[in-house]
Amino acid sequence: MSEMSSIQDSLQSKLDQLECHFTWDIKKEDLGLNDILNRLEEQAKMGLGGEQGVARTHCSLGYVKFLLGRKEEALTDLLKSETLIKEKLGVNCDKNLIVTYGNFAWINYHMKNYTECESYLMKLQKIHERFSIEPSTVLDSEVLGEKGWAYLKFSRKYYDKAVEVFQKAVELDPENSEWNAGCAKALFRTETGTLCTVDSPAIKQLERAIEIDPDDDATRVLLGVKLLFCSKKLMNESEKMIETALNGSPEHPHVIRYVGKYFRNQGFVDRSIELLKKAVEKSPKSGFIHHQLAMCYKTKKINLLKEKRKGNWPEVNNARNQCIYYLEKATSIKDSFVFAMSELALQYGEKRDLPKAEKLFDRTFKTAREKNDSVHVVHYYYAEFQQYCNRREDLAIIHYTECLKVSPHTSEGERSATKLKNIAQRYLNDDPDDWKANEILGLIYQMKGEMFGDTKSYAATSGNEEDDESLSNLCEINCKI
Known part of the structure; x- marks a missing residue:
């Protein structure tokens, strides 16, 4: 073995023991690197998180x-x-430099700057000696906190890991506002609607984070959204949270974007558009905000169509074109944004550009499968495209079924079950013994644990058929515009 090879092996052994991004099992294939780069650069530029937050952002x-x-x-x-x-x-900064120095050591090693690499390893050794901590057993809350933020910011695939890591950090440092806020945000993102209750872990942690830092409006707005999502009875408390957050941080992009989403869900679409446009001016590279603006214009388009006013087609066209514009912006900023890609493909379908829609759906399926992320979402949107735009209910049934099988407890899985119930009901109305309808209901029972003994009991549990009819009519109207 050559001397150089021996040095490399010795350094590699030490590097593997470090606590930093290179040893946290963050896989390049799980990341949308350009999107992460844009978001982190914006956060650093805007100074989000204060000096320590910006330092952590530069480390990432x-x-x-x-x-x-x-x-x-x-x-x-x-x-x-x-x-x-x-x-x-x-x-007093030594503990806070552990991750940064670890990244320094790794990058210098890959650049073959072995002397520099060894220098940073020595700095880390002195830090560990000072605090009597072995590199392989570092459980310092600062390291865990940085690890949690990295998981939270890099990929939705790591949200569960973020929760686990932040919870350990909070155990070590219960009064740390950053770790409590990080834990709250991680739980907010992992807790699905079907699991949400007023005493859920996410709500408890959001309340705890605000108790520690009453000025944290970015966390307060999440609590407001979560409270309303869990119970309409909490609307007054929810609105108070939202109003307080907006008044306290009217320029904070994270506050504005969630307040905008809140107003849209409450039916105040124009107010939401106004807020989100302010947010996008401050964060022009935010795919999330562009996506939310698109959803506002989609809602506006549907509302206009439901009015059935004569002569409002120019308004409908404008709303739809704005929806497409912001979806195209969102997908250009984040080229792996599966939700936005799926919605954009459906909008192309409604506009009767079926080849363009099919092409984008193909690319979206490929992206989702390569990343092994949100494949069920694409199945759901493609099913809607087939049912309402392409008039291929047979294909719609296949893709609703795939969505239900893959993710029965997600919102898309729930909606797929409802769509399938409504289709089955129409079949049963024509023929109570229809084998296809009974096969569909059998699958739903298998996946969701719902029993339908006869068509009467089925009808009592089925989704709102008017919703299906309404969407179908909207697509037909779209085709004429």
């Missing part, structure tokens, strides 16, 4: 830029992270 940027092959820029971001930490904390 260093890792992302390394994965993009921009190694010199990666080192520059890590240097910014180190400088900010030292300026903020002075002599």
Whole structure:
């Protein structure tokens, strides 16, 4: 074995014991690197999270830029992270440098700067000796907190890991506002609607985070949204939370975007559009905000169609075109945005550009399958496309069924079950012994545990057929516009 090879092996063994992005099992194939890069750069530019938050953002940027092959820029971001930490904390900053120095060591190793790599390993060793912590057993809350934020910001696939890590950080440092807020946001994102109750872990943690930091409007707005989602009886409390958050942080993009979503869900679409347009001015590279604006215009389009006013087709066309515009912006910013891609393909279908819709659905299925993420979402949207735009109910049944099988307890799975129930009901109305209808109901029973003994009991549990008829009519009207 050559001397150089021996040095590399020795360094590799030490590097593997570090706590940093390179050892947290973050897989490049799980990440939309350009989207993450845009979001992190915006967060750093806007100073979100204060000096420590910006330092943490630059540390993550260093890792992302390394994965993009921009190694010199990666080192520059890590240097910014180190400088900010030292300026903020002075002599008491050692624990806060563990992750940054770990990333420094790894990147210098990959750049074959072995002397620099060894230098950072020595710095880390001195930190561990000072705190009597072995590198392989680091459980310091600062490291866990940084790990939790990385999981939360990098990919929805890591949200469960973020919850687990933040909970450990909170156990070690129960009064730390950052770790409590991170834990609350991770739980908010992982807790599905079917599991949401007024005493859910997410709501309890959101309340705890606000108790520790009453000025955290970004967390307060999430609590407001969550309360209303869990119970309409909490509307007054929810509205108070939303109003307080907006008054306290009227320029904060995270506050504005969730307030905008809240107003849209409450039926105040124009107010939501107004807020989200302000937010997108401050965060022009936010795929999320562009997507929310698109959803506002979709809602506006549907409301206009339901009015059935003569002469309002120009308004309908404008709303639909605005919806498509913002969806196209969202998918150009984040090229793996499966939800926005699926919605955009459906909008193309409603506009009767069926080849363009089919092509985008093909790409969306490919993206979702490659990332093994949200495949059920694409099945649901494609089923709607087949049912309402392509008039292929046989294909719609296949894809609603696939969605239900893959994710029965998601909102798309729930809606697929409802769509299938309504289709089955129509079959049963024509023929109570229809084998296809009974096969569909049998599948729903198998997946959802729902028993339909006869058509009367079935009708009592089925979804609203008027919703299906309404959407079908809307698509027909769209075809004429």
